[in-house]
Amino acid sequence: MSDVTRSVHATTPAAAARVASQRRALPNGWWGAALLVATEATLFACLIASYFYLYSYTTKWPPPGVERPSVALPLVLAAVLVATCVPMLLAVRAARAGRVGATAGWVALALAVQAGYLAVQIVELKDDLDSFSPRTGGAYASAYYTLLIAHHAHVLLGILMSAWLLTRLASGLTNYRVVATRVIALYWYFVAAVGVAVTLTLVSPSL
């Protein structure tokens, strides 16, 4: 019992790093986030399955009067989102090693790219809405916009969480913030994976 750490008392970077290296199981917070990701992934699986279900029962997908989705830009954007996993991974490493400056730096870098990603996506979404709406575009538009906006909402949530994390990291590193970094990174990996799945689904009529 003597080698068991009282994790929450780790309030300095060095103490937090020691807890992170001594802990053998994954922290509770990580498990909670993993299960949230599992249920959210199921949600997206249902959305994507519904998209293809409706696709398979329709002869014209997209319906007449609606342009086929563009392919190049969405794929590039998805790649950019996936690329932000690298700085998040490095942020986790830095946090577990007790390097607070590096942690904040990597999170901030990822956040800047993610925010840019969302901005471009919102402009794209507005263009789409100008050309066809869920009311007029039939079941295709319903499935298209629901999937797209569900994904954007998850990106927005990630951005809010990363921004919150940065405000916490500004006042140093604790065990709590190390776990928070891991949790938020895990969430971003999930959002990136979903981004790829959603993009491939939405461009599929043009392939």
Added chain:
Amino acid sequence: MAASATPQAQQHVERLERIWAERTGLLGWLTTTDHKRIGLLYFFTTLALLAAAGTEALLMRTQLIGPNKDVLGPHAYNELMTMHGVTMIFFVIIPMTTGAFGNYLLPLMIGARDMAFPRMNALSFWLFLASGLFIYTGLATGSAPDAGWFDYVPLASSTFSPGRGIDFYALGLIFNTVASTATAVNFIVTIFKLRAPGMSLNRMPLFCYAFLAVSFALIFALPALTVALIFLELDRRLGFHFYDPSAGGDVLLWQHLFWIFGHPEVYIIILPSFGIATSIIPTFTRRKMVAFPLVALAELLVAFIGFGVWAHHMFAVGLPTVATIYFAAASMIVVIPSAIQLFAWIMTILTGTPSFKTPLLWIVGFIVTFLVGGLSGIMFAAIPFDQQVTDTYFVVAHFHYIIAGGALFPIMAGIFYWFPKVTGRMYHERAGQWSFWLTFIGTNVTFFPMHIVGLIGMPRRQYTYPSGLGWNGYNLVETLGSYLLAVGLLVAVVNLVVSLRKGARVGNDPWGGDTLEWATTSPPPPYNYAVIPKVSSAYAMWDREDREEDARRLARGERTLQQGHETPASTVLDADWDEILDMPADSPWPITLAAATAGIFAMLLLGHYVTAAVFGAIALLVLVAWHGQEPQEA
């Protein structure tokens, strides 16, 4: 605890009492994060909702007591029928088993001092309560949903159900699934990480396996319902076309999504009851469960295979033959793990020395009714038979044998079994047995004739029926049976209420129970265990030396963790002691966040989308405040 006798032990207990002292009064209940208090909140809320659902059922049965009655009109009947189903499934059985039993007992059984996320646990309850109030506001304001609990489109579309009833249903259930998901996450992490050091997975009580299986089923089943409901609301409110065949949509999409959720849901409803049965049977037969590993695996397998059988609810809608045959086969396979458990219970009772006290009586009643419900269930796997009885009272008979007999009886068994633990008093045994027999006979008199009346053609969900079809006698008997069933449950309630004041006082372990919750006082203190218990088998209470070792450790002040709200965290498989966690104490944020969330849903219902967004922003601010104080700053 015997060891409290020594002055050193007494000193440690007093210190823990001070650290874990809880706020008293109403504010204490509103801000509590104690899993036992939250369990009790769930219990009383679901009991009130059970009374509502029971009243709805009795009104329907009264309407059907004879042909051409006019106790209820067609519209009121449809509303009560829908509310009865929705309430029993989402607001009684699931919150009663997971919310009340799971919350109260799981941490005790694994030797933990709280759930993994105590504040999220409180949040689950307040969200659940708010969603219940939300959907019952619909009934109170004359806009109850009336399209049945599975709410098929196009009946539920805005064209054919223009009022607010379906919106109360859809938004209320999305709201409810958030609460259930949070509960499920909490259970899994608690089971994985907070088991007392030494309780490796193979030493975990079967009750916990059942709850682990249920939690995973919830995590993967609820999103399908959420997606179906979101599509429905988008169609109804914003003119989307998911279920609109005229614009490329498909009404069967609703049925697929609903039953991808809906069939695992059946196992979500009964698995906790399996867990309760596996707790009670060893105690009252004085022997360990037969085939422990098989039963544990069967509990997990039922939940898993339950995901592959959803279309057997859709044999009558015209799916491709190949698909229906697959689902028929899968539906037969899912019987196997259920049968393993059934045989294990029966063999444990037969090879033990059973003492038929009230809890075991309810369990035996459960085994009998669940067997009947299972046998009528497997008949549906024969597609021609299913097509013949679809939408008749035969189906109603089947699923009431599963839900009333399969889920409600073990809940009653559990209430009697753990009543002395929760209250420190014993119920009245003779009255308990009376309540069982009345309910058991009432259940069978109510639901068995439904098999027959269904086979001779009476359709379900009809508010009345004409005379001269040979249905009158059966319906009269069914209605009288339902009154008997209600009387049986009332006898149980009176018994428990009276025993709460007048019952004989009991010690820690009146039954000679097999699991850890019997090691602590009745009722348990806020910290559950003064000493983190030593565990070396799945029947921890029957390992006398371990319990004596606990007492010695308490006297020495070993493993008492008294620097805060502390509890150990263990490794996932072997439960090696990994770290010591300091858990949050009472907090105002869960109830505040639930209130903000209720605001979001209320505004969505009223169509004030901007105000809903404002409530969303408030919810985010509450979350920031929630996380504003880190554990070490408390």
